[in-house]
Amino acid sequence: MEVKARAPGKIILSGEHAVVHGSTAVASSINLYTYVTLRFPTPADNDDTLKLQLKDMALEFSWPIARIKEALSELGIPNPSTPASCSIEAMKSIAALVEEQNIPEAKIFLASGVSAFLWLYASIQGFKPATVVVTSELPLGSGLGSSAAICVALSAAFLSFSDSVNVDLNHQGWLAFADEELDLLNRWAFEGEKIVHGRPSGIDNTVSTYGNMIQFKSGNLTRIRSNLPLKMLITNTKVGRNTKALVAGVSERSLRHQDAMNFVFNAVDSISKELSTIIQSPIGDDLSVTQKEEKIEELMEMNQGLLQSMGVSHASIETVLRTTLKYKLASKLTGAGGGGCVLTLLPNCILLFC
Numbered sequence: 001m002e003v004k005a006r007a008p009g010k011i012i013l014s015g016e017h018a019v020v021h022g023s024t025a026v027a028s029s030i031n032l033y034t035y036v037t038l039r040f041p042t043p044a045d046n047d048d049t050l051k052l053q054l055k056d057m058a059l060e061f062s063w064p065i066a067r068i069k070e071a072l073s074e075l076g077i078p079n080p081s082t083p084a085s086c087s088i089e090a091m092k093s094i095a096a097l098v099e100e101q102n103i104p105e106a107k108i109f110l111a112s113g114v115s116a117f118l119w120l121y122a123s124i125q126g127f128k129p130a131t132v133v134v135t136s137e138l139p140l141g142s143g144l145g146s147s148a149a150i151c152v153a154l155s156a157a158f159l160s161f162s163d164s165v166n167v168d169l170n171h172q173g174w175l176a177f178a179d180e181e182l183d184l185l186n187r188w189a190f191e192g193e194k195i196v197h198g199r200p201s202g203i204d205n206t207v208s209t210y211g212n213m214i215q216f217k218s219g220n221l222t223r224i225r226s227n228l229p230l231k232m233l234i235t236n237t238k239v240g241r242n243t244k245a246l247v248a249g250v251s252e253r254s255l256r257h258q259d260a261m262n263f264v265f266n267a268v269d270s271i272s273k274e275l276s277t278i279i280q281s282p283i284g285d286d287l288s289v290t291q292k293e294e295k296i297e298e299l300m301e302m303n304q305g306l307l308q309s310m311g312v313s314h315a316s317i318e319t320v321l322r323t324t325l326k327y328k329l330a331s332k333l334t335g336a337g338g339g340g341c342v343l344t345l346l347p348n349c350i351l352l353f354c
């Protein structure tokens, strides 16, 4: 028995970091995916292990099921239909299980993803032998939501074998979860994201679960439909960083300068709301596509300035900003910043060479 699941990465058009503090943010899924294959052995295989293969990294991890049971069975593993956070005790046991695998030092950043895998697998599938294979089109730790995509794809693969979930809607050749079941999937993925991010807002797993474009505030999702043919260039600075540390840095700054940071977060909230209104405004209203793009460019510049004041820009991001400005193009970082990817709006008239 085998199932293959996929989940998309994302770009954040406005509101990253501030969304962790209750501001509105706008995000869109992108057509780069993380894929997870789940396979259960047959009795003839005589295999009593849980294996995780990270194909792109050429890494394989393997745990005897008895070892996983010993580590986790007395810690109150939740039921598949009630997503729950990994307790501190369970996290300690999972850290020991990950440590036993001796991840090479140069790949140690994978430990949080492997921990999220163990929590999601044990919670949803229990203590069954299986082989799980992961591949991804997304660059890891670059702002395109690789952590959310793996959590959503893992949760989707694990839940698809659960009795309570019905996967029968056809979507671009893939079976899709019914709408009412996406919430369960999203809540599990959020629990995985917590292990990677520490304090996620939930925007990344939500846009990866639901796809298309969303407006997100304080855990609440509004699905939005763009009436603008927006084209974004994504530049990867290839400067590595870690979302958990960046999110923690912004929280520390907001504790040091509460009033000032509240103004920053409120300004981001207004920017995201205005951006969302422009994107959704009907074609043929008072403003032309070019006028709407000019407004979006200005909002992106303002959002980037506020991200800089949160302390999450980086010299490599500034280089991209300066380079695109030479061509009168507006850019902003996307995702957690500190390196990673930068978005540049490509106005439609450039694409038409007018």
Ligand SMILES: Nc1ncnc2c1ncn2[C@@H]1O[C@H](COP(=O)(O)OP(=O)(O)OP(=O)(O)O)[C@@H](O)[C@H]1O
Pocket: 034, 054, 109, 110, 111, 112, 113, 114, 134, 135, 136, 139, 140, 141, 142, 143, 144, 145, 146, 147, 148, 150, 196, 197, 204, 241, 242, 243, 244, 334, 335, 336, 337, 340
């Ligand atoms: N395909 C994968 N295989 C294994 N681990 C992964 C994979 N994708 C993501 N991860 C885990 O997620 C971590 C990256 O998550 P992080 O949140 O720092 O960056 P991101 O999600 O790519 O960017 P952002 O959160 O800014 O959108 C990796 O270090 C790894 O632990």
Ligand SMILES: C[C@@](O)(CCO)CC(=O)[O-]
Pocket: 012, 015, 016, 017, 018, 019, 020, 143, 145, 197, 199, 200, 201, 202, 203, 204, 243, 247, 334, 335, 336
């Ligand atoms: C930086 C952040 O706002 C977005 C990361 O893609 C973190 C989060 O919302 O969880």
Ligand SMILES: [Mg+2]
Pocket: 145, 146, 147, 148, 196, 197, 204, 243
């Ligand atoms: Mg992430």
